[in-house]
Amino acid sequence: MNTLIQEVIAQIKAIPDPEIPVITIEELGMLRNITFEEGRLNVIITPTYTGCPAMNNIEKDIISIAKEKDINCSVKTILSPAWTTDWIGNEAREKLRKFGIAPPEKATSNKAELLGKDPEVRCPQCNSTNTVMVNYFGSTACKALYKCNNCLEPFDYFKCH
Ligand SMILES: [Zn+2]
Numbered sequence: 001m002n003t004l005i006q007e008v009i010a011q012i013k014a015i016p017d018p019e020i021p022v023i024t025i026e027e028l029g030m031l032r033n034i035t036f037e038e039g040r041l042n043v044i045i046t047p048t049y050t051g052c053p054a055m056n057n058i059e060k061d062i063i064s065i066a067k068e069k070d071i072n073c074s075v076k077t078i079l080s081p082a083w084t085t086d087w088i089g090n091e092a093r094e095k096l097r098k099f100g101i102a103p104p105e106k107a108t109s110n111k112a113e114l115l116g117k118d119p120e121v122r123c124p125q126c127n128s129t130n131t132v133m134v135n136y137f138g139s140t141a142c143k144a145l146y147k148c149n150n151c152l153e154p155f156d157y158f159k160c161h
Contacts, residue, residue: 001036004069004071005036005041005071007069008041008065008066008069008071009034009036009041011065012031012034012043012062012065012066013025013026013031013034014026015058015061015062015065017030017048017054018054018057018058019054019140019142019143020096020099020101020158022095022096022098022099023092023095023096023099025045025058027088027089027091027092027095028048028087028088028092029046029048029083029087029088029089030045030046030047030048030058030083031043031044031045032044032045032046032078039072040071040072040073040074041066041071041072041073041074042073042074042076043062043073043074043075043076044075044076044077044078045058045059045062045075045076045077045078046077046078046079046081046082046083047077047079047083048083048142055077059075059077062075063075085104085158085159088103088104088158096124096158097124098124099124100124100125100155100156101124101143101155101156101157101158102121102122102123102124102131102146102155102156102157102158103158104157104158104159105120105121121133121146121157123146123148123150123151123153123155124155125148125151125153125155126148126150126151126153128148128149128150128151130148130149130150131146131147131148131149131150132146132147132149133145133146133157134146134147134154138156138157139156142158142159143156143157143158143159144156144157144159145157
């Protein structure tokens with residue numbers, strides 16, 4: 001693999017999530033695989049949430065990065081296995097928190113959410129778990145709006161799925 005290809009791959013990995021610009025699609029776990037075979041770059045992505053309108057933009061971004069360097073590129077979206085919030089790395093969770101979004105809770109409370117129980121959501125400002133959901137649909141469909149009863153700040157919670 002030559003340096004040009006490596007450069008393009010690095011640029012693709014660094015594409016920010018359209019909704020949470022502090023996190024890259026790689027950190028979110030959306031970028032599943034990149035291979036370079038017979039002069040073609042093959043990129044596989046999985047949406048964080050089925051029907052997420054941002055996916056089209058990510059695909060366009062990937063193709064335009066490759067096009068700029070005259071590299072053939074195809075982007076494939078795979079839905080199975082479905083993306084889960086557990087794919088978000090620890091570093092990315094910390095970035096989310098700093099950005100003011102409560103990162104999704106890991107698998108155990110995830111199951112509580114599936115069973116219809118409210119997950120324990122920690123306030124990204126003061127770390128209190130004394131929080132309450134205000135609206136299941138926050139600023140985007142992927143987030144829920146919460147309010148902290150301790151510091152009274154509203155914040156977005158990245159929903160588990
Ligand atoms: Zn708080």
